[in-house]
Amino acid sequence: MNRLPSVDLLIRQPGLAALAGEHGHNLVVGAARAVLERHRSGGEAVPSLDMLAEQAAAEARGRTATALQRVYNLTGTVLHTNLGRAQLAEAAIDHAAMAMREACALEFDLATGGRGDRDTIVEGLICELTGAEAATVVNNNAAAVLLVLAALAGRREVVVSRGELVEIGGAFRVPDVMRAANVKLVEVGTTNRTHARDFEAAIGPKTAALMKVHASNYRIEGFTKAVAQSEVAAIAHAHGLPFIEDLGAGSLIDLVALGLPAEPVVRDCIAAGVDVVTFSGDKLLGGPQAGLIAGRKDLIAKIKKHPLKRALRVSKMTLGALEATLLAYRKPDLLTRDLPTYRLLTRPEGEIAALAERMAPLVGAALGTGWHVTVTPVGSQVGSGSLPEEVIASHAVCIAPAGKGSGKALAALADRLRALPVPVIGRVAGGSLLLDMRCLEDEAGFSAQLELLK
Known part of the structure; x- marks a missing residue:
């Protein structure tokens, strides 16, 4: 073909005509025009009509493809921020889907027929599980x-305390949040040691609150001193001030009972005298992205009246998923079955090792003789800033190149794994690519697409 066809001729080709019925005439026309324009400005030889039709079809399919893709998280980090943090329970997915599909009583009081408050959907559950007098929800913990x-x-x-002025993911810093809230930060103590007397000395006529921030994503060891919650609470209350704590991950249960490292429990903070606690919904709680605020009734009422509350409120889908997640905590003996976060964190090491032994030969067969594929013990992490120095025993399929140029070879392999229909995300360490099996539950799906690596 020496000349480019007209748009009309191109879209009448059988493959494109079928796509128009599926995706609409306008989208296919736009795809055809884009392909023709690229060839018109490229100055290259004009492909055949069939080839142009294939290119237009690919363009049309690309315009309907979603950017948010499912992946296999084989990084060993269960709550991986870049991979969506907590996977939701089936009950949470179903309840959120109901809220999306149907009309629902979001701000409607079914008892009186009048207007309701969307916070009431989850407030009672949050109070029940934390011991707080009242609660509200916004779209993430930074917003809280x-x-x-x-x-x-x-x-x-x-x-x-100066030692608690942490930076969380994405270079988001506590002092920056305070400035955005039009609050003046008063730092006390030093990076490694803060005493009760430091809080006492800092209180003046302009002091509005005392605050603690749980330093979940780093740890200072050695010559250290921190002021206990009960001490800060006593100082704050003696001066008529509220005591605020940002817990970050904010566990609702004692993780030690599940054989996991300890993390502060929201109920314990409330019992120790914290007046307002903030924590995340998509970390150790195991639910959707949300920022939960629990505490004294009078303070929560004041928080809910602030103009920012409406700007930061959550959707009906989030509330649906959060309500179902919180309901799971009423069955504590079934949490490791019903909440994916705890199912994955407590997955038996022997089960993971057996899975790795089954997968290693399949991965080796798919990659061929240029690679050494073995099973190796590794350490998984909770993730999202929780317990950064604690590891949980796991096993991984370890892939190492047989020849030279291991860095380039591993990078190329990582690219190939990410290009699979369901991208596979592992981690490179010690000259090998590790595929931690802790979070792999779809064994059949993972195995089936390995054939595409050959």
Whole structure:
């Protein structure tokens, strides 16, 4: 073909005509025009009509493909921020789907027929599980901290230990949140040691609150000193001030009972005298992205009245998923069955090792003789800033190149794994690519697509 065809001729080709019925005439026309324009401006030889039709079909399919893709998380980090953090329970998925599919009583009081408050959907459950007097929810924990500070301490001072001024993912820093809330930060103590007397000395006429931040994503060891929650609470209350704590991950249960490393429990914070606690919904809680705020009734009422609350409120889908997740905690003996977060974190090491032994030969056969594929013990992590130095025994399929140039070979293999229909995400360590089997539950699906690596 020496000349480019017209758009009309191109879209009348059988493959494109069928796509128009599936995706609509306008989308296919746009795809055809885009392909023709690329060839018109490229100055290359004009392909055949069939080839142009194939290119237009690929363009049309690409325009309907979703950017948010399912992946296999074989990194060994269960709550991986870049891979979506907590996987939701089936009950949470179903309840969120109901909220999306049907009309629902989001802000409607079924008892009175009048307007309701969307927070009531989950407030009772949060209070039941934490011991708080009241609660509210916003779209993530950073938003929760921002709202609490703006509502309770706007244009005033908040006292925080210097050792707790942490930076979380994405270079998001606690001092930055405080500035955004129009709060003046008063740092006390030093990086490694803060005493009760430091909090006492910092309190003045402009002080609005005392605050602690759980340093979940780092640890200082050695010559250290931190002030206990009960001590900070006593100081705050003696001066008529609220005591705020940002827990970050915010577990609702004692993880030690599940054989996991200890992490602060929200109920214990409330019992120790913390007036307002903020924590995430998609970390150790095992639910959707959300920021939960629990505490004293009068303070929560003030927080809910702040203008930012409406700007930061969550959707009906989030509330549906969160309600179902919280309901799972009423059956504590079944949490490791019903919540994927705890099912994966407590997965028996022997089960993971057996899975790795089954997968290694399949991976080796798919990759061929240029690779050494073995099974090796590794350490999984909780992730999302929780327990950063704690590892949980796991096993991985270990892939090492047989020849030279291991760095380039591993990078190329990682590219191939990410290009699979369901991308496979592992981690490179010690000159090998590790596929940690802790989070692999779809054994059949993973195995089936290995054939595409040959």
